[in-house]
Amino acid sequence: MKFLPDTTTVQSVEHDAAASGSDAExxxxxxxxxxxxxxxxxxxxxxxxxxxxxxxQDTTLxxxxxxxxxxxxxxxxxxxxxxxxxxxxxxxxTITLDDGSAAKHLQVQYR
Numbered sequence: 095m096k097f098l099p100d101t102t103t104v105q106s107v108e109h110d111a112a113a114s115g116s117d118a119e120x121x122x123x124x125x126x127x128x129x130x131x132x133x134x135x136x137x138x139x140x141x142x143x144x145x146x147x148x149x150x151q152d153t154t155l156x157x158x159x160x161x162x163x164x165x166x167x168x169x170x171x172x173x174x175x176x177x178x179x180x181x182x183x184x185x186x187x188t189i190t191l192d193d194g195s196a197a198k199h200l201q202v203q204y205r
Contacts, residue, residue, distance in 0.1 A: 121153075132189070
């Protein structure tokens with residue numbers, strides 16, 4: 095898991111995870127003065143995942159913001175409007191690409 099500071103500048107972070115037994119997870123740390131805005135998430139599974147799932151969760155409020163089931167190998171993406179997917183001020187956000195019994199890659203752009 096990677097912990098990142100909140101910032102108002104656009105950042106892109108990525109995470110690769112080995113075949114089986116680990117999720118690809120990116121965590122955006124809470125900041126009481128700012129809120130997170132996610133512009134897009136892209137992912138890829140090397141082979142068809144057994145139970146592929148992308149989850150964006152507000153871990154401060156324990157609320158799922160978005161959940162997408164992924165059934166095919168290869169790349170995919172979730173692109174938000176110009177406003178992005180906004181979390182409440184002070185929330186910590188976790189983006190998780192579930193194990194799926196396949197090698198995987200997750201990349202997120204946020205501000």
